[in-house]
Amino acid sequence: MAKTCMVNREQKRARLVKKFAAKRRQLKETIVNLSLSEEERNEARIRLNKMPRDSSRSRMRNRCKITGRPHGFYRKFGLARNKLREAAMRGDVPGLVKASW
Numbered sequence: 001m002a003k004t005c006m007v008n009r010e011q012k013r014a015r016l017v018k019k020f021a022a023k024r025r026q027l028k029e030t031i032v033n034l035s036l037s038e039e040e041r042n043e044a045r046i047r048l049n050k051m052p053r054d055s056s057r058s059r060m061r062n063r064c065k066i067t068g069r070p071h072g073f074y075r076k077f078g079l080a081r082n083k084l085r086e087a088a089m090r091g092d093v094p095g096l097v098k099a100s101w
Contacts, residue, residue, distance in 0.1 A: 002068030010063055013054045020055035024048065 030036065030044040053059065062073045064080035072081035079087065088096045 002063065002070065006070075007063065007068040010061060010068075013060050016052055016055040017057050017060060020051060021057075024051065024055065027051075 027044045027048045031041050031048070033041070061070050062075065063070050064073060064083055065078045066083045067080055069080040069082075073079075074081065074084055077084050077087075077093065084093070084096075087093050088098065
């Protein structure tokens with residue numbers, strides 16, 4: 001299990017990303033729009049920099065839905081490798097079987 005504070009921090013980041021997504025998208029579109037004046041684009045850059053740091057999507061970390069483990073994460077299933085293995089052994093993941101040759 002990951003520390004509870006780390007899992008809570010990730011949940012907080014997810015909330016902030018969702019809350020500020022539209023505003024960040026609008027500011028980024030303003031920044032790359034060459035038809036606007038340089039002052040308007042610069043103002044958009046300043047406003048983007050003043051937004052909360054954790055509202056950026058790139059600061060989020062993929063974590064296991066069950067344990068919160070950050071390493072050995074499989075995106076397709078949303079689980080870490082050890083919990084994915086347990087779920088596969090129980091038969092909870094359709095189509096996933098243990099390899100043997």
